[in-house]
Amino acid sequence: MGSVSIEQALALIKRGAEEIIQEDILKEKLERGVPLRIKAGFDPTAPDLHLGHTVLINKLRQFQELGHQVIFLIGDFTGMIGDPSGKSATRPPLTREDVERNAETYKQQVFKILDPERTEVRFNSEWMDKLHAADMIRLAGQYTVARMLERDDFQKRYSNEQSISIHEFLYPLVQGYDSVALKADVELGGTDQKFNLLMGRMLQKNENQEPQVIITLPILEGLDGVQKMSKSLGNYIGVNDLPGEMFSKVLSIPDQLIGRYFELLSFRSMEEIASLMDEIAAGANPQEVKRLLAEELVERFHGKEAALSAHKSAGNVTKLGDIPENVPEVTIDPEGSEELPISAVLRLSGLVKNGAAAKDVLGRGAVYVDGQKVAPGFKLAKGDTRVIQAGKKKIARVTIK
Amino acid sequence: MGSVSIEQALALIKRGAEEIIQEDILKEKLERGVPLRIKAGFDPTAPDLHLGHTVLINKLRQFQELGHQVIFLIGDFTGMIGDPSGKSATRPPLTREDVERNAETYKQQVFKILDPERTEVRFNSEWMDKLHAADMIRLAGQYTVARMLERDDFQKRYSNEQSISIHEFLYPLVQGYDSVALKADVELGGTDQKFNLLMGRMLQKNENQEPQVIITLPILEGLDGVQKMSKSLGNYIGVNDLPGEMFSKVLSIPDQLIGRYFELLSFRSMEEIASLMDEIAAGANPQEVKRLLAEELVERFHGKEAALSAHKSAGNVTKLGDIPENVPEVTIDPEGSEELPISAVLRLSGLVKNGAAAKDVLGRGAVYVDGQKVAPGFKLAKGDTRVIQAGKKKIARVTIK
Numbered sequence: 189m190g191s192v193s194i195e196q197a198l199a200l201i202k203r204g205a206e207e208i209i210q211e212d213i214l215k216e217k218l219e220r221g222v223p224l225r226i227k228a229g230f231d232p233t234a235p236d237l238h239l240g241h242t243v244l245i246n247k248l249r250q251f252q253e254l255g256h257q258v259i260f261l262i263g264d265f266t267g268m269i270g271d272p273s274g275k276s277a278t279r280p281p282l283t284r285e286d287v288e289r290n291a292e293t294y295k296q297q298v299f300k301i302l303d304p305e306r307t308e309v310r311f312n313s314e315w316m317d318k319l320h321a322a323d324m325i326r327l328a329g330q331y332t333v334a335r336m337l338e339r340d341d342f343q344k345r346y347s348n349e350q351s352i353s354i355h356e357f358l359y360p361l362v363q364g365y366d367s368v369a370l371k372a373d374v375e376l377g378g379t380d381q382k383f384n385l386l387m388g389r390m391l392q393k394n395e396n397q398e399p400q401v402i403i404t405l406p407i408l409e410g411l412d413g414v415q416k417m418s419k420s421l422g423n424y425i426g427v428n429d430l431p432g433e434m435f436s437k438v439l440s441i442p443d444q445l446i447g448r449y450f451e452l453l454s455f456r457s458m459e460e461i462a463s464l465m466d467e468i469a470a471g472a473n474p475q476e477v478k479r480l481l482a483e484e485l486v487e488r489f490h491g492k493e494a495a496l497s498a499h500k501s502a503g504n505v506t507k508l509g510d511i512p513e514n515v516p517e518v519t520i521d522p523e524g525s526e527e528l529p530i531s532a533v534l535r536l537s538g539l540v541k542n543g544a545a546a547k548d549v550l551g552r553g554a555v556y557v558d559g560q561k562v563a564p565g566f567k568l569a570k571g572d573t574r575v576i577q578a579g580k581k582k583i584a585r586v587t588i589k
Numbered sequence: 590m591g592s593v594s595i596e597q598a599l600a601l602i603k604r605g606a607e608e609i610i611q612e613d614i615l616k617e618k619l620e621r622g623v624p625l626r627i628k629a630g631f632d633p634t635a636p637d638l639h640l641g642h643t644v645l646i647n648k649l650r651q652f653q654e655l656g657h658q659v660i661f662l663i664g665d666f667t668g669m670i671g672d673p674s675g676k677s678a679t680r681p682p683l684t685r686e687d688v689e690r691n692a693e694t695y696k697q698q699v700f701k702i703l704d705p706e707r708t709e710v711r712f713n714s715e716w717m718d719k720l721h722a723a724d725m726i727r728l729a730g731q732y733t734v735a736r737m738l739e740r741d742d743f744q745k746r747y748s749n750e751q752s753i754s755i756h757e758f759l760y761p762l763v764q765g766y767d768s769v770a771l772k773a774d775v776e777l778g779g780t781d782q783k784f785n786l787l788m789g790r791m792l793q794k795n796e797n798q799e800p801q802v803i804i805t806l807p808i809l810e811g812l813d814g815v816q817k818m819s820k821s822l823g824n825y826i827g828v829n830d831l832p833g834e835m836f837s838k839v840l841s842i843p844d845q846l847i848g849r850y851f852e853l854l855s856f857r858s859m860e861e862i863a864s865l866m867d868e869i870a871a872g873a874n875p876q877e878v879k880r881l882l883a884e885e886l887v888e889r890f891h892g893k894e895a896a897l898s899a900h901k902s903a904g905n906v907t908k909l910g911d912i913p914e915n916v917p918e919v920t921i922d923p924e925g926s927e928e929l930p931i932s933a934v935l936r937l938s939g940l941v942k943n944g945a946a947a948k949d950v951l952g953r954g955a956v957y958v959d960g961q962k963v964a965p966g967f968k969l970a971k972g973d974t975r976v977i978q979a980g981k982k983k984i985a986r987v988t989i990k
Contacts, residue, residue: 269723272730319722322670328756329673334747336755346735354737355729357755
């Protein structure tokens with residue numbers, strides 16, 4: 189603060205933002221010259237971030253650069269309830285340990301973007317666990333059924349006769365109450381969160397707090413250039429993708445997305461980006477411009493050295509059994525017996541997602557340890573450090589503690 | 590139990606009942622030969638009962654006669670929340686003191702019908718105050734928005750675009766949870782309560798309890814013979830109406846309601862009632878039959894002596910200033926100064942409803958103390974015992990402690 193004018197600060201905040209409610213109030217808040225409390229909520233069940241999530245995290249970082257305090261809020265209260273309607277067997281309640289483990293995973297990822305000094309990691313269970321049933325009822329009295337049913341997804345489900353459990357009407361109120369508890373000045377969220385963000389404003393007003401300014405951010409398109417980036421659609425670039433994988437994925441985005449990816453994901457100034465776009469318009473090779481973004485992103489998540497050599501390991505590890513440069517290091521610390529089957533090592537080291545994927549890749553004969561193909565029954569011992577490949581795209585130097 | 594057969598017990602329970610869900614299960618429960626837990630919920634804000642309310646209380650009494658345990662449940666938890674949406678300025682939250690005072694008022698009335706030995710007076714705050722917000726959310730997860738909107742009154746309000754606050758969706762769940770907490774075997778309610786009674790069955794099932802049997806009772810018509818008996822419609826007979834007033838009101842019911850009033854309000858057997866109806870059909874004066882009911886009811890609420898002489902004071906106190914027999918005794922215990930204005934005495938003794946009514950009756954010159962008309966400025970002293978008349982229908986011997 190102080191080093192940039194209010195106008196410069198506003199311009200930075202507005203970069204890439206979809207909507208600000210209300211901009212004039214935001215300006216007033218910025219003019220006070222005291223650090224604002226910038227809230228953003230995260231799902232405690234899915235701590236694996238992709239670049240789509242970082243659009244919002246980058247905006248948090250910009251607020252930090254302007255001297256403000258970020259509150260990285262993990263919505264563990266509802267996560268620990270799970271699905272009380274019992275409809276989704278796949279959504280068991282999180283335990284306290286799950287929450288803490290997931291929080292660590294978040295931190296490991298977001299502190300590659302955010303300044304830990306200006307970030308409070310908070311859990312909404314801190315205040316929600318203290319609320320009584322009567323408080324929940326009072327909260328529910330602040331809003332009407334008809335207005336809740338106006339929320340896009342509820343409206344669709346209601347008119348399609350898909351069931352909505354009553355507790356789902358309480359969750360937006362909980363999210364809004366989080367803003368009250370945190371005395372948030374600003375809340376960020378995706379455009380799909382606008383309804384819930386507004387809930388915070390409403391509840392803050394009812395509590396005689398100054399209502400938060402809400403800023404919505406666009407949903408980033410995935411590698412296909414059409415659908416939103418998402419794990420389940422497979423069109424994502426994961427924050428934890430290996431350098432080569434990340435590099436080649438960035439190079440694969442459709443040319444028409446280059447400007448948007450730069451605006452939302454790069455830390456370069458808008459002026460620099462404009463001049464890069466001008467170069468493309470003047471005939472420069474778009475791949476060269478994407479390469480700049482790819483290097484910036486690999487550096488952000490894997491460090492400078494990885495960025496310099498990522499192009500070498502871009503895409504596949506060219507041949508199974510060949511060990512490339514810059515193999516990422518992974519240490520696993522399994523409990524129990526001295527020997528570990530290769531399938532468990534693959535899983536624990538994150539080289540495969542789950543036991544089924546381990547079985548699959550082993551079955552295909554596509555697992556190599558120190559350059560040698562291994563059979564499904566292969567075991568490793570505690571204390572070993574081995575370079576393990578699982579298919580052409582996954583490799584790591586795994587140490588078993 | 591034991592002295593009557595299951596069939597006789599069932600016949601008594603079915604007398605006047607609108608619906609039993611499910612009768613075969615009720616039979617099974619009765620056959621076990623252990624006292625059942627019979628729940629009925631009451632509004633903590635309105636402890637003044639009229640005969641319409643006693644339809645249900647009479648049914649509770651019948652269960653007691655069959656050896657079962659009645660749970661007179663006062664819904665104080667929601668009463669102490671008030672209206673969190675702030676829409677009804679007229680519904681302030683009850684205090685703990687209000688709840689206790691109202692409970693005493695209930696007891697004073699219902700124990701004229703119920704056996705205190707077989708009645709538990711309970712408050713749902715006992716368990717609801719212990720529930721956390723997370724428990725409330727889990728409860729809300731047991732039911733869907735669409736099914737809740739099927740409730741008659743919600744459906745009407747929703748389609749008329751009258752607002753429904755979300756907390757109103759939680760109250761039926763609270764009522765249902767009360768059955769879980771009380772492990773109710775049977776719950777009684779008016780026909781308008783059917784939806785809420787079923788909620789108890791659903792939640793008990795989800796908690797692996799045997800679902801309660803629900804019994805709905807008809808809504809009693811008021812003195813006009815058409816609309817339901819209600820204070821606000823003025824067509825009611827209050828449990829606390831003076832003997833003469835009660836007597837004359839019963840005599841004023843339309844002839845076609847005689848059978849129904851007997852079935853729902855009298856403790857005579859259905860055989861006796863049938864033979865009374867036969868007498869009317871054969872030409873007996875219906876007023877004589879109503880008189881039997883009037884005497885039974887006056888005796889229930891005011892004692893045998895009052896019943897014998899109620900006809901003398903029936904209707905009006907014939908002339909203001911004349912002091913009739915059987916003046917009811919009231920003792921009031923005001924705080925503060927030694928002298929009390931007549932308007933306060935009228936209010937505190939229940940001779941008028943509120944300050945405005947006191948002003949009105951005083952303004953009309955219709956207030957007599959010991960047979961002498963008094964002016965609005967008249968005062969009484971602590972220690973006085975005076976017969977006070979407020980208009981032609983209200984009289985009491987008031988002692989000021």
